[in-house]
Amino acid sequence: MKAAPFLTTVIAILSLGACALTSEPPATVTTTAAGDGQASSAAAAVPAVAADSALHDLLPERIKSSGVIRVATNIPYPPWEMYTTAGGQQPTGIDYDLSQALGAKLGVRASFDHMSFDGMIPAIQAGKADIVMAGLFDTPKRRQTLDFVDYAKDGYSMLVAKGNPHGLKDVADLSGKTVAVQSSTSEEASLDKLSERFASEGKPGVTVLRFPGDSEAFLAIKSGKAVARVQATSAAAYAVKTFDDGNAFELVNAPSVTEQFGGGIEGIGVAKSDGELRTALQQALQALMDDGTYLKILAKYGVEDIALTKAEINQGTE
The missing domain is CATH 3.40.190.10 (Periplasmic binding protein-like II)
Incomplete structure (x- = not known):
């Protein structure tokens, strides 16, 4: 089916x-x-x-x-x-x-x-x-x-709204941005570490929106509450392909994303x-x-x- x-x-x-x-x-x-x-x-x-x-x-x-x-x-x-x-x-x-x-x-x-x-x-x-x-x-x-x-x-990618309205190219662009994540995941811990890294460099950290469900994190991007979601590429690519018949999201694939979030x-x-x-x-x-x-x-x-x-x-x- x-x-x-x-x-x-x-x-x-x-x-x-x-x-x-x-x-x-x-x-x-x-x-x-x-x-x-x-x-x-x-x-x-x-x-x-x-x-x-x-x-x-x-x-x-x-x-x-x-x-x-x-x-x-x-x-x-x-x-x-x-x-x-x-x-x-x-x-x-x-x-x-x-x-x-x-x-x-x-x-x-x-x-x-x-x-x-x-x-x-x-x-x-x-x-x-x-x-x-x-x-x-x-x-x-x-x-x-x-x-x-x-x-x-699997590796990691950034999921952003179609057209990438905030022009995100790699993890450095997440400084000062709001990012959606599902609670208790490895992505959540990695985002917290990234925010700490930004702070140590004198840059604005990441505002992390934490959701208990995966669907809520996707909807946060679609509604504009978050600019991105960092997620395993397999899951992110499937969302790009299927959500709103491919008209809702796109992927930002950059080596820095997998380097920061690990993949595995x-x-x-x-x-x-x-x-x-x-x-x-x-x-x-x-x-x-x-x-x-x-x-x-x-x-x-x-x-x-x-x-x-x-x-x-x-x-x-x-």
């Missing part, structure tokens, strides 16, 4: 009474086996994947017994995770499709459970989720709590104590890379350039 335009995604979230844009999600969205309507269509978009009994045997007993891997995520973050229709609750996106393919390869069902961004890692720690899939960067700080099965590489490797987060699950996921992901399923999923969203060829553990840098 073709991914819905990003504006439709925003409308879908807003139609929930803005609850999904708060730090407390309105409800847990848990997918079930494909039935009829939207779920069938979304499932049909993912290449058929056959279960591998040897990989299934690698899973921890609790998951073999329950038949479910509980995936913590934060919707929306196109193209990684979003809803298929306005007002719907059927997820789609890179992480959703890949989670379903991994589950199929391992011979279990993968739920896809929406929660606040800053609640995902605590959910793993509390045993309320098994893994995190949310376009999450594998960083040394996060590896204090989680191990990561790495599955994509996205990974599937797993508790450090969950070695059996980590190994099973790593081998299942490698199987999907080898048989072409992984690349087909990325191609569906036009982001083949973020692909990795090896499923490795904890290879991200700061």
